[in-house]
Amino acid sequence: MNRKLFVTFAAAVLFGAISIPQANAASGLYLGAGVGDSTIKDGSFDSSDTAYKAFVGYRFNMIPIIDLAVEGGYTDFGKPSQNNATFKLNGYNAAGLLIFPLGPIDLYGKVGLLSWKADSNFGASQSGTDPFYGVGAGFNIWKIGVRAEYERYQIKDVDRVEMVSISALFRF
Secondary structure, eight states, rough: HHHHHHHHHHHHHHHHHTTSOGGGGGGGEEEEEEEEEEEEEEEEEEEEEEEEEEEEEEEOOOOOOOEEEEEEEEOOOOOEETTHHHHHHHEEEEEEEEEETTTEEEEEEEEEEEEEEEEETTTEEEEEEEEEEEEEEEEEETTTTEEEEEEEOOOOTOOOEEEEEEEEEEEO
């Protein structure tokens, strides 16, 4: 395929996606819950477990092409264990989302803060507030949405905390 044809095709797809009616991306309140896999690495400890989360958010579609949202929630990263060592982590979060709606599909990035508490049997209990970021994709039909996302948490004194999840949400 020659370059001019490719650029024309790409522009048509982009403008076609932007012109799709945004009925699925209406402003408003939403509630959601998700399940996923969390991985925690701290020194020689490297394990994963099932994680759960619940969230509430509000989406604003005041700007053409992009939407913004604010979100708050609770995440339980499970209780990963390895060689009789366990690490329990959970916390409340607040985040901002930058959403690119493409008809019923959303692509988004998010940044926020997690107020966390950690307990392990190989160290003292700790707590703090640290940043996190993530990326995701969602699919919306009427008032119901499904999304998949990856989040990375910058927890103080922990090498790596990340989560991959699938969530369902309901828009009001």
